[in-house]
Amino acid sequence: MSNVSSAQKPPVIAPSTAATLSVLFTVIYVVPFYLSAATRPSLELSRDAPSSIRARIRAVTFSSVVSLALTVYVLHHYGNASPKEVLKLLGVWPVSLVDTAKTILLVAILFAGPLFEAGIVEGGLKYWIRGTRAYETLSSWIGYRNLVVVCQHHSRGPVTEELIWRSLVIPLHILARFSGKQIIFLTPLYFGIAHAHHLYEFRLTHPRTPMFMAILRSVFQFAYTSLFGFFAAFVFLRTGNLLSIILAHSFCNVMGLPRFWGRVGVEAGVPVGPTGLGKDDEGQGSQSKSVAWTAAYYVILVAGAVGFYLFLFPLTGSSYALPVVLIEE
Secondary structure (H helix, E strand, C coil), X not given: CHHHHHHCCCCCCCHHHHHHHHHHHHHHHHHHXXXXXXXXXXXXXXXXXXXXHHHHHHHHHHHHHHHHHHHHHHHHHCCCCCXXXXXHHCCCCCCCXXXXXXXXXXXXXXXXXXXXXXXXXXXXXXXXXXXXXXXXXXXXXXXXXXXXXXXXXXXCCHHHHHHHHHHHHHHHHHHCCCCHHHHHHHHHHHHHHCCCCHHHHHHHHCCCCXXXXXXXXXXXXXXXXXXXXXXXXXXXXXXXXXXXXXXXHHHHHHHCCCCCCXXXXXXXXXXXXXXXXXXXXXXXXXXXXXXXXXXXXXXXXXXXXXXXXXXXXXXXXXXXCCXXXXXCC
16 A cells, blocks of 8 residues: 555654744744734724735735745755645646535534524524625625635634644645644644734733633634644545645634524524514414424434444545554554
């Protein structure tokens, strides 16, 4: 098996070199946000200002180009990779739309509960079919920032994050002969650490929030960004497809964290059923409907989690997998 023989070769670059470059990419990515008044977080300048959005996009584009150039140089000069092999390691080419569709299906299974709530309970299905909300979102600077280049809360978004922490960082670790498991569980930590500076930003914009709560928020953010990173690294190794994880990242940004408690179909703090109706038929009908929707949501949520576990390997299998052994035979 070619993957096994490849994994047994001596490292092309030292593991410390791969780690150093990964940290360097993280620094190159974050530091530019603090070098300019147009991108630096402050109480005076809103992140939603078009000038701020354009400046942040320019900053991440510059950082991404520099990191991409360094990675291509290392892959070609030290890894002796041909242009075709470089594109393969970066997950840029070949592109399998079938693998991409399978990845999105897998993520949709995981988010079956939230999809049910947003599409059926809240009536969003008709807008999804028409594509009106997608058009409205992507036609604005704010929507383009959040879902494509730079995320509203994280200062960056799916394209640049997946390019840096998957497409560039993972091939370096492959050259250093890290195992598949090491790559899956190590490389996302760079991704998580890159969000650590948000503690400073949050304290700046929310000075009245207790430090403990701010730290707790940052720890939680580090946890869920790392969890997504584990999944994204796994899919990238299994499919060798950058497009798949960019779209999966965008999907997760749209859906947000799933609901794990509370009723669906009602707003927080609002009584179920019309005000003043007590326990008449209309009020009871509305409450019964909410209870039924809530029960269905949690059943679908659990079923989606089980389905994700069962289909994780079947739906990520691909002939374009990167040369890393994930399961020893």
